[in-house]
Amino acid sequence: MSPRLAARLGSGLFWAAVALILAYMTIPALVVLMTSLSPSELLEFPPSGLSLKWYARAVSYPDFQAAFANGLIVTAFASTCALAVGSAFAYLIDRYVFPGRAALEAVLSSPLIVPHFTTGFGFLLLGAGLGIGRSYLLVILAHVMLVLPFVIRSVYVSLRNLDPHLERAAANLGASPWRVLSRVTLPLLLPGMAGGWLVAAILSLTEFTASLYVTAERTQTLPVAMYTYIREYTDPTIAAIAALLILGTTALIFVANRYLGLRRILSIDAH
Amino acid sequence: MGQGAAAGTPPFAAETAVELVGVGKSFGPVTAVRELSLAIRRGEVLTLLGPSGCGKTTLLNMIAGFEEPSAGRILIDGRDVTEVPPYLRDTGMVFQSYALFPHMDVFENVAFGLRMRKLPKAKIAAEVMRALEMVKLGGLERRRVRQLSGGQQQRVALARAIVLRPKVLLLDEPLSALDKNLRAQMQVELKELHERTRLTTLFVTHDQGEALSLSDRIVVMSRGEIQQIAAPIELYRHPANSFVASFIGEINRLPPARCRLSGGEIVFSLAGIELTAARRDDLALGDGQQVHLFVRPEHLAVAAEAAGGRNRIACRVVTHVYQGTHTLTRVEAGALGVLQLRVPGGAVIERAPPGSEIGVEINLDEAVALPD
């Protein structure tokens, strides 16, 4: 076999492997998408025809509408609170020396594993103990905790990537500390903060495990409503709403990547 | 000098722009700058020259207010600014990395300081344009700084500082990030810029060529201490100690010599030979004193004959390094060790190929003798 042929074969194998992995990663979403287009009354795969009627039902189903609205409220408050708290926290870790700082930094730069089951259960007990029940407040508190590490990480990475000479240059040119913050630091952190907020929003919108514990019927978010639905009905409405959720989050991630640079949010590069 | 006395009655003259009085800085156990005093005259270019890590940036940062001195006072225009935050000090810093604001275009970068001073819009625009003209960047005001070359970024950083006419311009190795040709060009432009603005300038470099060509006076530093403060020519001709002698330009350090005064001459006996110099005011040496002689490569010459004659020694050629206008020739001079000669032109390369024996004449008229 000539080296050239071997190289071609090698690259062919490589692309085949890439295609296989991609297919494997996207199969669940594809199956859901295809099922959602089925005209049948039952969940079936592969679908026997093509119809959009389940989409119509999904968006007009009152429980989903209410749950989606709940989800938006929770997400808006949770990601915004997480952004405020997380940014301040990230700033603290980056700028000040205090005992335990190294440990905190290590925790923040390792993969984030949060057992949502424990979080949800803990907040449920806490809510009962504090007498706030399964209110919006409790749901938001739980979500803030779940998304906070991602926001901190995102802002922290932006801070690390900020050239410290820029703030000195601004001060040297006559900017008071407050104006250094508002004219230089904050504008340069903005992409990182927006990215952190968006990641938090996506996580919060799609969070299920913890939400199952901390939501009541009145406060349930979309994933919880979907779970309730699938326990009672077996028609493709559930596939349609799931497909909408997938498309929505994909669009958000696309925006985040395009305009904010997820690469920048998820890695520290040298300046 | 007591600190209280220094703060109460500053030893301040009208032509002094910046004065450091007993200023020192330690980072924990590391002493970055030993307590030193220094006055920068109004309108001069004073250069801090020294090897990496000798405390140049630390000194600059203390003047700009980014580092707090561990000891001493800093006065700018006669005002004690030791406790004054950076944004109220009116110094103009140009960072080695330029530190241009990436979220602003060229115009906004240069306008930043003027905006902080709340000047009227029309005035800001006029001042920015004038500064950009001065650094030859007219027409680029709407460029994003990321789209500029290294040399252009350098000019923006300069314009951003000079547009405010600071009390002192602080330049921290501003040319070190540029390639060699651009560096030479920017040296000339910096000089012209200074002619036009007459801003008091503290220039930091570890490049002695840059220091010699740009400065009115040079402060040579080593390990946090001032070794010598002098004009470039003075520094080159009369280095105060062996560190300065070796750091400024090329120089040959001869083995220890003992002096003997004989009439109008001084005879140095070293390594079994004798070298003679005429007595000079700046060669005030005692009989029997032990010194090191330092001789510049340009004061060594290839002699017509191999041996004999005053201050002439027999050497063997090691290498030639051709430099166009001159050749740097290294010779093995027996007990004197390896010497470097600066020979005009390149003829010597053919006349005395490596390995050949030549005579070298040592001209001691401008030699420096420093005690051990």
Ligand SMILES: Nc1ncnc2c1ncn2[C@@H]1O[C@H](COP(=O)(O)OP(=O)(O)OP(=O)(O)O)[C@@H](O)[C@H]1O
């Ligand atoms: N923030 C700091 N913490 C601890 N040590 C420091 C700090 N800043 C500087 N130093 C030390 O102080 C000494 C002087 O540093 P400085 O940066 O002033 O040197 P420099 O002359 O500017 O060197 P270079 O030519 O490499 O820029 C060095 O030994 C350095 O390690």
Ligand SMILES: [Mg+2]
């Ligand atoms: Mg430095």
